[in-house]
Amino acid sequence: MSQSLKIIFAGTPDFSVAPLKALLASEHQVIAVYTQPDRPAGRGRKLTPSPVKQVALEHDIPVYQPESLRNETAQQELATLNADLMVVVAYGLILPKAVLDMPKYGCLNIHASLLPRWRGAAPIQRAIESGDAASGVTIMQMDVGLDTGDMLYKVETPIGVEDSAQTLHDRLSVLGSEALMATLKNLPGYQAEAQKQDESLVTYAEKLNKAEAEIDWNQPAATVVRRIQAFNPWPVAFTDFQGQPLRVWQARLLNSQEAQALNTSAAGGTVLAVEKSGMIVACRDQPILVQNVQPAGKKAMAAYDFAQARQLTGHRF
Structure with missing residues (x-):
């Protein structure tokens, strides 16, 4: 897209940092960052900002940290930003339909698997545990389901014998940012040709314990x-x-x-x-x-x- 988009970025952990930095270095305008509330961390249990919040503050971007996006006040706050697009990467909060419908181009998610394989919380770990030959990233148009939205763009990477969840995580974070930027170059085109997920191929990546x-x-x-x-x-x-x-x-x-x-x-x-x-x-x-x-x-x-x-x-x- 030749036009600069006004983007809300929603993410929390390290995985979300590379895509945020890619947007900040692009022609697009990150008008706000949504991230989880500060949590206690370390031995002193001191309240610590998320990695995404730290990057946002370094770039003087307004940061919003609602406990939920289901209440009317949080939704009104988001609506007043008048965004063209919301990009969601490991944010950790459910986006209700009202929020999904707010931006002009809706909400995109960077998901760390080759959907519809490994929907859910731990796609990187479950792909390695199951002996998958490859993993990857899917850029998905979000809907109200759990990782059920239409797919706009995919990129694949082999899982090597020495790959740990950490090494694959780091690689997919970078691939995710590259895939996002590629998608944004022709967002209306990718949205027009969005692919439905094949429900017969769905697997779920249960949360680790x-x-x-x-x-x-x-x-x-x-x-x-x-x-x-x-x-x-x-x-x-x-x-x-x-x-x-x-x-x-x-x-x-x-x-x-x-x-x-x-x-x-x-x-x-x-x-x-x-x-x-x-x-x-x-x-x-x-x-x-x-x-x-x-x-x-x-x-x-x-x-x-x-x-x-x-x-x-x-x-x-």
Whole structure:
């Protein structure tokens, strides 16, 4: 689009920062930022502004932080901004129909999956956990459903064997900002050719919880490794060690040559060997190499260093 759009940006966490910065560097005008209310953070539980709010304040953009957009006062406030478009990226509040209909071109969402796969709260983590070959970003015209809107633009990226939720998150944040800018170049055109989502292909990315991060060493090795990668940086996979949680930050599958000389019939969770590269731990079908761990109350460390001080060969997690 040759014309400069008046845009309201709604987002909260780090993932939303790259798209906001891309808009600020463009010909478009960010007239307001909506973000979650400041939350307590850190050891002192001090009220802390969201990453998006911090960027907005640096650029002297008005910031709005309603607890909800369902009440009339918040809706009237938003209506008076008279925006052409609202761009929503991991905002964290539900937008009612009244808000969705306010801007001239409606509301666009940057969603971190190849819709209709992985609608919902944790698309990045669930894609890795499930062993998907690729992830990506979908620019979607928002409607009242949960990630059910028509798709305007998609970009794909392969999920590498070493990808964690953090590395994929960072890549998708940048891809999302690029996809947004590409969409805005011809927004009416993309909206005219918007694609409906195929309901038969829908999957849901359930919210993560700490309990599911406990490692089950009787699962297949590939499943264990994927979960470790998916839950880095939160909630972080863990296993029990002497009654305390031992967090496992990084692991990988062994290649056939590495696994050849090992006792692969050992019970799941058994430490088969300790090498400079890490601890080799048995799973249901084959062992994995645990590379980086974090004992309770300590900093993350190389698994080799953790094991050296404890003589762990033969120990069972």
